[in-house]
Amino acid sequence: MNLTFYKYQGTGNDFVMIDNRTKIFPKNNTDKISQICDRHFGIGADGIILIENDADYDFKMIYFNADGSQTFCGNGGRCAVAFAKYLNIIKNKTTFLAYDGKHYAEINDGIISLHMIDVDEIIVKENSVFAYTGTQHHVEMVDELDDYPVFANGKKIRYSYDDPGSNVNFAQQINENTFRVRTYEKGVEDETLACGTGVTAVAIAMHKTNKTKSNSISLPVEGGILQVSFTENDGVYTNVFLKGPAEFVFEGNISL
Numbered sequence: 261m262n263l264t265f266y267k268y269q270g271t272g273n274d275f276v277m278i279d280n281r282t283k284i285f286p287k288n289n290t291d292k293i294s295q296i297c298d299r300h301f302g303i304g305a306d307g308i309i310l311i312e313n314d315a316d317y318d319f320k321m322i323y324f325n326a327d328g329s330q331t332f333c334g335n336g337g338r339c340a341v342a343f344a345k346y347l348n349i350i351k352n353k354t355t356f357l358a359y360d361g362k363h364y365a366e367i368n369d370g371i372i373s374l375h376m377i378d379v380d381e382i383i384v385k386e387n388s389v390f391a392y393t394g395t396q397h398h399v400e401m402v403d404e405l406d407d408y409p410v411f412a413n414g415k416k417i418r419y420s421y422d423d424p425g426s427n428v429n430f431a432q433q434i435n436e437n438t439f440r441v442r443t444y445e446k447g448v449e450d451e452t453l454a455c456g457t458g459v460t461a462v463a464i465a466m467h468k469t470n471k472t473k474s475n476s477i478s479l480p481v482e483g484g485i486l487q488v489s490f491t492e493n494d495g496v497y498t499n500v501f502l503k504g505p506a507e508f509v510f511e512g513n514i515s516l
């Protein structure tokens with residue numbers, strides 16, 4: 261069966277987007293998901309995102325990591341909003357359903373602002389912070405990211421967590437409210453050029469550990485710049501927004 265796909269990227273985190281409102285995609289075929297994501301034998305992407313109808317929301321977003329595992333994806337959520345607009349499902353505001361529940365988002369001059377879940381699961385350890393921002397994230401600070409061994413150290417830390425493991429974010433403070441981030445992503449099992457739920461975890465972890473007093477953080481990543489803003493009350497982070505671009509790259513066809 262022939263299937264049209266659309267390639268999108270959000271600050272370099274890239275996804276194969278599929279309009280699955282007719283439910284034709286083989287969700288249980290992990291080999292097919294991995295093959296589509298393979299950067300040599302397939303289209304190549306960090307993950308696959310399906311857009312489906314939902315009775316209560318504008319649409320439902322289903323995200324698969326390259327290894328077929330499912331979770332929420334912040335940059336993917338922003339790309340899903342841009343794709344839903346392309347499909348004329350929405351205009352510039354939406355509420356959609358994802359792995360971690362409902363999300364509000366709006367598009368302003370090409371920038372997608374995505375409302376993330378409230379973050380109250382934050383564990384501060386001696387040299388790191390764990391936070392759940394729609395998926396699991398480990399955050400630790402490094403002095404210099406340029407030549408830091410993200411893959412080697414990220415992989416080690418990723419597997420040090422009990423199943424399903426954790427994404428791993430290394431952060432370098434640039435100034436009061438700017439933190440550069442590089443991320444090793446579980447399920448991709450490599451460094452990605454950006455991770456939306458990851459920079460959200462970094463922004464919150466930096467505020468939680470008093471590295472910043474600001475509630476509006478800029479996060480340069482390998483693929484661009486993301487912004488995270490939030491409200492904090494008694495250690496609970498609400499009104500958490502992830503903001504950044506989400507762009508169409510190309511359209512194609514695959515046979516399933």
Ligand SMILES: N[C@H](CCC[C@H](N)C(=O)O)C(=O)O
Pocket residue numbers: 273325329330331332333334335336395396427445446447448452454455456457458
């Ligand atoms: N790139 C995604 C994160 C995917 C998380 C996934 N790697 C997992 O938790 O298994 C983002 O922008 O939030």
